Amino acid sequence: MSTLKALLFDVDGTLADTERDGHRVAFNRAFAEAGLDWEWSEELYGKLLAVTGGKERIRYYLDSFNTGFAPPAELDSFIAGLHQAKTRHYVEMLSSGAIPLRPGVKRLISEAREAGMRLAVATTTTPENVSALLENAMAPDAMDWFEVIAAGDVVPAKKPAPDIYTYAMQRMRLGPKECIAFEDSHNGIRASLDAGLKTIIAVNGYTRDDDFSDAEIVLDHWGEPEYPFSVLSGDAGGASYLDLALVKRLHGG
């Protein structure tokens, strides 16, 4: 009898490839709207992703890539205002259906749900972004599929700190051995491993070269029966897409 009771999902890069054509574009639209000549290129954004959290990322950009900008006296509220505008633009993009789920995401989550697995989200992103993605790309009632949506500023420290995963498990009254995490980035797996969680990785364009030591498996995506995944490291036991049986085998509980 498997001890696996819950699947904990990262959002950005895991459920959907949201960063390059989603968040990055939304940031740039907010900067333009504010009359700022800041333009985050795909290359620069890849560097800025070292810092999780949009507000924290803007501050990192000013501290490390735009030191010539004369910050206003109330820098925190200035950044908060930019980030609120960015979130508005991002939610508009999601509402227009601009960002689809990654391969296998709806299939695996539906299978897990039908099998009675408990589901949660553990993400650094803003809560509104989660509901907009799930309701527009997964199903109108998809928010109800997840017992806990642990997102954004609900914890003091964002990934790579383990806080968001620990918070989700505490809310579910589960221990790490009863759960498994799904991530896409080095910051993400540092958070999940430090929370004691076995972790399944699906890389994306920004994270392909990240360090995923100690992941149970590293895939290019979760796959579909007619669209097999590639195993970048680990053992899929001959499977060609990620299903609940493979998740349970990787969990090993």
Ligand code: XBP
């Ligand atoms: C990814 C992040 C987020 C997004 C931007 O979160 O680090 O900050 O890049 O979203 P995860 P916000 O991979 O944990 O889902 O601007 O709302 O932070």
Ligand code: MG
């Ligand atoms: Mg992620």
